Amino acid sequence: xxxxxxxxxxxxxxxxxxxxxxxxxxxxxxxxxxxxxxxxxxxxxxxxxxxxxxxxxxxxxxxxxxxxxxxxxxxxxxxxxxxxxxxxxxxxxxxxxxxxxxxxxxxxxxxxxxxxxxxxxxxxxxxxxxxxxxxxxxxxxxxxxxxxxxxxxxxxxxxxxxxxxxxxxxxxxxxxxxxxxxxxxxxxxx
Numbered sequence: 001x002x003x004x005x006x007x008x009x010x011x012x013x014x015x016x017x018x019x020x021x022x023x024x025x026x027x028x029x030x031x032x033x034x035x036x037x038x039x040x041x042x043x044x045x046x047x048x049x050x051x052x053x054x055x056x057x058x059x060x061x062x063x064x065x066x067x068x069x070x071x072x073x074x075x076x077x078x079x080x081x082x083x084x085x086x087x088x089x090x091x092x093x094x095x096x097x098x099x100x101x102x103x104x105x106x107x108x109x110x111x112x113x114x115x116x117x118x119x120x121x122x123x124x125x126x127x128x129x130x131x132x133x134x135x136x137x138x139x140x141x142x143x144x145x146x147x148x149x150x151x152x153x154x155x156x157x158x159x160x161x162x163x164x165x166x167x168x169x170x171x172x173x174x175x176x177x178x179x180x181x182x183x184x185x186x187x188x189x190x
Contacts, residue, residue: 006093
């Protein structure tokens with residue numbers, strides 16, 4: 001099983017799509033962590049939520065021995081609770097810290113930049129503590145350079161002659177200055 005995790009707004013979807021486009025079948029979690037939804041993690045502080053969710057339903061985080069990919073960014077905070085009947089490989093997606101924080105703050109508007117920074121740092125701490133086989137990938141590089149994409153595919157056990165990157169959209173991240181200017185204009189219009 002291959003688990004793609006990282007931070008929300010960190011290109012985990014694009015990385016998962018790249019894996020699927022190159023031959024790894026997606027795995028659907030039914031009635032499991034995928035149904036929690038991101039708002040579960042945003043309603044309380046992340047630490048409070050993790051402490052409240054000390055126990056999971058029986059079999060809730062047991063993954064079968066299949067060569068499929070599952071994407072759940074927040075699973076990085078529960079790696080010690082996940083069990084796999086076979087080998088579990090983790091692709092930990094890293095995106096530029098400024099882009100993750102600004103994108104998250106702009107999308108949610110519930111929390112400030114400091115909250116998203118602490119969440120970003122905590123995800124790195126969690127991935128460093130896991131016992132599973134982890135390949136950290138920098139999303140911008142994997143989505144732009146075939147060499148990095150090939151390394152990720154080989155980690156997953158795929159050997160392809162030509163990497164299918166046709167569904168990868170060009171990365172476009174707003175700068176901090178663009179976001180501030182947009183907010184200033186919106187405030188003046190309101």
